[in-house]
Amino acid sequence: MTDRLGDDYDAVVVGGGAAGLNGALMLARSRRSVAVIDAGAPRNAPAEGVHGLLALDGTPPAELLARGRAEVRGYGGHVVGGEVVSATREESGFSVALADGRAVRARRLLVTTGLVDELPPIPGVRDLWGSDVLHCPYCHGWEVRDRAVGVLATGPMSVHQALLFRQLTDDVAFFTHTAEPLGREDARKLAARGITVVPGEVAALETEEGRLSGVRLDDGTVVGRRALAVAPRMVARAGFLSELGLRPSPHPSGMGEHIAVDATGATDVPGVWAAGNVADLAAQVGASAAAGALAGARINADLVTEEVERAVAVYEDPFSPESEARVSARVLGDRRHGQ
Structure with a gap:
């Protein structure tokens, strides 16, 4: 310019x-x-x-x-x-x-x-933003099809986001993180689509050779994931x-x-x-x-x-x-x- x-x-x-x-x-x-x-x-x-x-x-x-x-x-x-x-x-x-x-x-x-x-202050989220940490299934969903995808509960659109990514892969995990407990209707939707709900606060993202390998909870549990959807x-x-x-x-x-x-x-x-x-x-x-x-x-x-x-x-x-x-x-x- x-x-x-x-x-x-x-x-x-x-x-x-x-x-x-x-x-x-x-x-x-x-x-x-x-x-x-x-x-x-x-x-x-x-x-x-x-x-x-x-x-x-x-x-x-x-x-x-x-x-x-x-x-x-x-x-x-x-x-x-x-x-x-x-x-x-x-x-x-x-x-x-x-x-x-x-x-x-x-x-x-x-x-x-x-x-x-404005991304959640979770170690690893900012570093992987735009590659393995995503927000839009229409912008990036095809590229993570059939992978193990996580969805981080960060706002009012997170359940909707999880349902959209379920169209692209059978393996979706919904991390409740610090969000309010799921309402009955949302819980039914996730269960009906086979989306696993993972309780507990997310502590950090795990990587292998610079790529996302898992989501670590505050109790030390690591849930293997290859992509994480976040609604900033x-x-x-x-x-x-x-x-x-x-x-x-x-x-x-x-x-x-x-x-x-x-x-x-x-x-x-x-x-x-x-x-x-x-x-x-x-x-x-x-x-x-x-x-x-x-x-x-x-x-x-x-x-x-x-x-x-x-x-x-x-x-x-x-x-x-x-x-x-x-x-x-x-x-x-x-x-x-x-x-």
Whole structure:
């Protein structure tokens, strides 16, 4: 990411994952000036490949992002490295500040910063995250099919997670860990599907040659497992939006906190959209990219509406104080796009 960051854009996209790049692609193809500012810490970096994405299944995450950056740049968009630390409202839009002191203005913002997985503090979980410690059966389940899989009870979705992994293997163990006792209905579901319930707190994960070999309980018992499913608490990366009055709220699923948006990705703050995991905690790469594309299209439509309203005002009263300013802005915009 070597593009030089300009002074102002029609839209600034904060976050350079699938959602952000696809949103930027839609904007750039609409001849909008757009910059993607990416901190370079993708959530799926530990994964070997992106799965469930038509025609690109198994593509390494870094390769997928490299392709996306090249496509955005091919339409004139900028993709730059940097961490956004704040966003404030200005008369004509927003001012975005970066940690290194740079600042940029934007008429609209698209937030695609993703989320942080808050993993249980069990030795070995963080080290194996993205390889033998997993969370999504659709992202990683095929790769652990027919193995001995454990599911760690960490939240309201853990029983559901165990039932999903049971579709992929006959050998599933449900570790109750520190969770509340299973309700009668959940216990019946697990028993009916032949899922073994293992009581006791998990102390650590055991490994052999860097791969998961078992789950050790606090009494010293080791239950052999080759994969462990964990449902982390997921929290939107959105602290930089606080000055706009936009803060994460509890997700309806109970899985964590997200930025609430409508069906188009619009937030409660006019001029700010959000897409991908920052808004939808469970979205896979394909869904995130689609949400980014929709948000990008809606941002362009919103800008068109604003520009048409101003053009009509100038058309109806060409001698108004706004007329000269609008003509100058139009000329500047034409130069920006090489017209």
